[in-house]
Amino acid sequence: MMSEFLQLERRGAVLEITLNRPKANTIDIPLSLELGRVFAEFRDDPELRVAIMTGAGDRFYSAGWDLNAVAEGEEYIGDFGEGGFAGFPELKDLNKPVICAVNGMAVGAGFEMLMRADFVIAAEHAEFLLPEVRIGIAPDIGTFMLPKLLTRQRAMEVLMTGRRFPAQRMADWGLVNQVVPGPELMTAARALADSLLKAAPLSLAAIKEVVNTTETTTFADCYARLRNDTWPAFRAMLDSDDSVEGAKAFGESRSPNWVGQ
Amino acid sequence: MSEYLHAVRNGEIFEITLDKPKGNAVSAALSREMGKLFVEFRDDPSLRVAILTGAGDRFFCGGWDLNSVAEGEEYTGDFGEGGFGGFIELPNLNKPVICAVNGYAIGAGFEMLLRSDFVIAAENAQFWLPEAQLGVAPDVATFLLPKLLPRQKAFEILMTGRRLSGQELMDLGLVNAVVPQGEAVAAARDLAQELLKAAPLSLAAIKEAAELTEGLTFAESYASLRSKEWPAFMAMLESDDANEGARAFLEGREPEWTGQ
Numbered sequence: 001m002m003s004e005f006l007q008l009e010r011r012g013a014v015l016e017i018t019l020n021r022p023k024a025n026t027i028d029i030p031l032s033l034e035l036g037r038v039f040a041e042f043r044d045d046p047e048l049r050v051a052i053m054t055g056a057g058d059r060f061y062s063a064g065w066d067l068n069a070v071a072e073g074e075e076y077i078g079d080f081g082e083g084g085f086a087g088f089p090e091l092k093d094l095n096k097p098v099i100c101a102v103n104g105m106a107v108g109a110g111f112e113m114l115m116r117a118d119f120v121i122a123a124e125h126a127e128f129l130l131p132e133v134r135i136g137i138a139p140d141i142g143t144f145m146l147p148k149l150l151t152r153q154r155a156m157e158v159l160m161t162g163r164r165f166p167a168q169r170m171a172d173w174g175l176v177n178q179v180v181p182g183p184e185l186m187t188a189a190r191a192l193a194d195s196l197l198k199a200a201p202l203s204l205a206a207i208k209e210v211v212n213t214t215e216t217t218t219f220a221d222c223y224a225r226l227r228n229d230t231w232p233a234f235r236a237m238l239d240s241d242d243s244v245e246g247a248k249a250f251g252e253s254r255s256p257n258w259v260g261q
Numbered sequence: 262m263s264e265y266l267h268a269v270r271n272g273e274i275f276e277i278t279l280d281k282p283k284g285n286a287v288s289a290a291l292s293r294e295m296g297k298l299f300v301e302f303r304d305d306p307s308l309r310v311a312i313l314t315g316a317g318d319r320f321f322c323g324g325w326d327l328n329s330v331a332e333g334e335e336y337t338g339d340f341g342e343g344g345f346g347g348f349i350e351l352p353n354l355n356k357p358v359i360c361a362v363n364g365y366a367i368g369a370g371f372e373m374l375l376r377s378d379f380v381i382a383a384e385n386a387q388f389w390l391p392e393a394q395l396g397v398a399p400d401v402a403t404f405l406l407p408k409l410l411p412r413q414k415a416f417e418i419l420m421t422g423r424r425l426s427g428q429e430l431m432d433l434g435l436v437n438a439v440v441p442q443g444e445a446v447a448a449a450r451d452l453a454q455e456l457l458k459a460a461p462l463s464l465a466a467i468k469e470a471a472e473l474t475e476g477l478t479f480a481e482s483y484a485s486l487r488s489k490e491w492p493a494f495m496a497m498l499e500s501d502d503a504n505e506g507a508r509a510f511l512e513g514r515e516p517e518w519t520g521q
Contacts, residue, residue, distance in 0.1 A: 067507065067510070067511075070507065071507070071511075076498055077486065077487055077489065077498070084483070089479075090479075090480070090483060116479070132463060133459035133460060133463035133464060133467070134458060134459060134460075134506070134516070135460075135503075135506030135507055135509070135510050135516070136460040136462070136463060136497075136500065136502040136503040136504070136505055136506025136507070136516065136518070137460075137463060137466075137497060137498070137503050137506065138463045138464075138466035138467050138470070138494065138497055139467070140470075140483070140486060141479075143466075143467050143470040143471055143474070144470065144474045144477070144479060144482035144483075145479065147471045147474075147475070150434060151409045151410075151433070151434035151435050152375070152376070152377075152378065152409070152471075153377070153378070153379055153380050153434060153435055153436065153437050154434045154437070155471070156357065156378040156379060156467075157379065157437055159467050159471075160357060160378070160456055160459060160464055160467060161452075161455050161456065161459070162458075162459065163455075173434070212479075215478040215479065216476055216477065216478050216481075
């Protein structure tokens, strides 16, 4: 699968997706639908285990929703595909890690998608902003997620002022895992992906499934659900050959060989 | 209006000063008066941002007035439709509230800050919850701190009664900025001016959606948005200001908001 605006590369079990839509890597509905198909393929291919998404160039990661498409009539509450805007934020059963490597400005929905990424690595010159309130609209993902990820006061500062925030501030606030010099961005993202490959695939799937399904569940209810066996990926992990292999390899002081079963 | 409250209209900014010597403590009666002021703020379309501060440099708010407690006020009594301090429980308060913390914020005077959209603290401000050492327990903080902070930090604040500085709270994310003594209100005004550049309906949509999605998962939040049942959010999407914002952006000029 290839498109004009997406570069896809398989590096072993890692899928690298580069958004390349001059000048600002904005996304309209057709491109979002396409990203949804790419992430669905990533999800459904057992050979692929980690995705890295980045933007081409060093100026923009993504400037968000394409205002030209808006001018041409795309609706805010439109159909951006099964994965939602940019393909992964709403994709069901995406139980594999997604790393966003932020190579430049992340603006509006280009910033908001990061709040649903599992890992964010940012170039030190990257900046993050939600300018929606300055153009008479409001963010959606940011409004749902930031008050849950940050204190109310920090969330409102990002949502209501439209200020630009440097990468280091986002790291201090916990929204970015690591800040690196621009030229080292993909090296850092690949190193993280490689370290995730050392984890058992079903372990990572179990973690994402439980985190996604217990978002608003009380602690007592989480345990009740665990004990009722309501999580298929978690159960598959417990019953897997890999869980036996992991313990055996640990006992034998060697690296485990994961089969993903 | 109560003799203990001063309310000033500074353009579209509504500035409320709590002035009850010596500790700016709030009784149920005073809290109900504060609630009336925040209702006036909410319902007046010419007002867009509120700033709440305390008179003097010593106290922002000393919390619940212990004299009125001694006179029989109940913990779960009637503090007015906005709850303690007038804004923390006020329904449909879809405009930003900034607290300019000029001095000590104690007990309920600290707790109200957890529901404030923005908090600016003077360097001399201190924040603590003395309830556990007085044989009672906080309410707002007990509900909110374990959701805003890791359990360990939340319990440190809830159970030890330790005094925290503005800088410590800024590091925890509960304070937006720390400024020199005497400058909290000036800094709050600068922030208010920045907020006036945003479209009024945008800010209303954000506060409404944040409120309505508080207990929802991410998927449920989107389902709720797509049901188009959020009045302020839908009003924003269909507003003249949304068109004006896009037009001004394309024309490279500042937008002119009408709030419609």
